[in-house]
Amino acid sequence: MTKSETGDLKTADGISLKLSLQRSLRRKKRNALLLVAPLFLFILITFILPIFYMLMKSVDNSITQEILPTAAPLLLKWDPKSGELPDEEVFKAFIIDGKVAAKEKTINRLGKRLNYEKSGTSSLFRKTGRKLRKLDPEKLTTTYQEALIGMDKKWGKLETWQLLHRESGPYTKSYFLSAVDMKQDVDGVTWKAEDSQIYLNLFKRTLWLSFLITFLTVLLGYPIAYLLATLKTSTSNLLIILVLLPFWTSLLVRTSSWIALLQKEGVINDFLFAIGLISNDGRLAMIHNQTGTVVAMTHILLPFMILPLFSVMKTINPSYVRAARSMGADSFTAFRRVYFPNTIAGIGAGGILVFILSIGYYITPALVGGTQGTLISNFIAYHISGSLNWGLAAALGTLLLLLVVALYILYDKIVGIDNMKLG
Template structure:
């Protein structure tokens, strides 16, 4: 705006030619600029909301969502309000249960929509519940008062007070049962959360194994990737680009193909063991077990994730002037001292970026541990997939996934507090 378009009003304020105060005009222009910028990024924000934020929110809600008992047994839950929770409930509760199981019309549809999910949900809490509910729901129309006797004859589980305590406890719209199970805990007869039997504790150890494997793989990629990135950074650009192609070569091959190749290499009758036997380092009966264990997971994942460490390191090292090391040496520093006190500190942003990338990716890795990990090389992601695909316990899978997400965010928060995310440099 030209200076000739500005005048002064009676109050001494600068105004534009159309009589609007200059400050208000600038604020309006700033708001218009922000609205235009928001409109440009709105498609990206919408895409992230639909494909990233909404699925995560759905997963977190599913980990506490508990509609099955409320929808299928409203009369039973109302009748259980007067139950003391000790012995078996009275006849009124069994009569209410019979009324809930009997549909006025289209009993098959009701069984599919309400009774079926109820049976699956209660079976997560106590074994044989699915069979008890399914069998009883088919015969409940023939039951007559007193209903308690007919239910006890239909299946032994109706005479177990634990089942009724579970129905009463899970008769709420939200539940913490999935998180209790995910922490290797359970409810006892008094409704207290206690530790499971030792032979049934799997999830906490899986979380610990996942954390240790991820940290180990991050450390290995750093030890292998740092010399590669340093060598590339001091080479002429033409040779560095050629070596960069070799580093990026795994990205051009399917992940499944790379993992399968490691199976060929690592199995007991594979290439590596054959070479060691042929050169005499191993006897044919003492071949190394490199597959279907933690060793196979570490080797394969280190190879697959190595580029994620090399690229940030190289991008940082390439910007470090070589004159710094020459200056340190000219001032009397030994090469090792110059490298340790001058060069290495300047690579920390790349180390932090590569470490965060490798760690976060390895924490949630699935395909490689599933194919080469075996029992000792499985990670928590494999257990989440098993509940999603085989046991169909989506609530427990969502709880495990939510805990994994919160754990990663907590570790990132700790890193930010100790080091600072502003120190990361990805390129």
């Protein structure tokens, strides 16, 4: 290293030391970025992009403008509160677009999409599509309006065109409205009939069962973790294997075993009947309801609470409790004032882990929950693979994601995420 006439330090090859350090720092940053690039790409492809796609799917409504490219813009200009049907130009555009869609066999897709908003619309579009294929618009002897209404009288009803007008834009809020048991009509947004309200009760049930399962795992896992943390290392390691043993068994097998245990003709009811606690007609209904969901999920998620608690308890110095005892505190006071506050971080870590896992659980509630013990995740799966209403499934998933994020922020404000530890 040399010194220039201006007093700047230089390396042996004559380059400024400051410039050389900057280059070295840039190389380190570039190498660090290259190391994390595969992980970033993995998260981007498997996590961020699917979430973005889900967010877009929950408001996407481009299908109307794709299938009715001429009629959709004209419908948006029409006033649905006028009390009159659209003008002849709209009917003409609809027939021309509909005939093309009928030939390409895409008109049924639009009918299925609108059927989510109003039952019976799918059959209307199928019937209209069959007749449009045979129609020659240039040989009409009547107006376009009369020709379309002649295919089905529903085209002469104002509510049919109001629905088309509402869903003619590129985006829609109907999926999110349905996800909170609301609907939109000409007069505005209103609640659905009580017998049609499903999802708000499902969200409430999901939250309630998730909190209950989290509380039960704390209640059951805390003494087990305490026992593991206070026993000799050799004995503790042996018991930890028993805690980890469920991870080596298929989730489906564990859930199926609870079906055998909890059903009316199952092991538990047979045992209670054998010892005379219940009669044969009074067997307990512990499956295909919320009881089955809570019992099975508590058992499955219990290790996720025990392990964080154990790792935190293992770091607590036993001399703290001994010092409290030597200063006159009884066992309960020493536990309450000294030991328990030091385990709050483990309870927070385990609680967050169990709660987030339980709020999105699918397999166990589907097998043992029945109609009363299923969670919102089961309906999301149904709309993806059953009804194929991906928009509603995306809206429900988005609301569930926002709910988890909101609860996470609330936890951070009350407890502090920095206080959460795994050991």
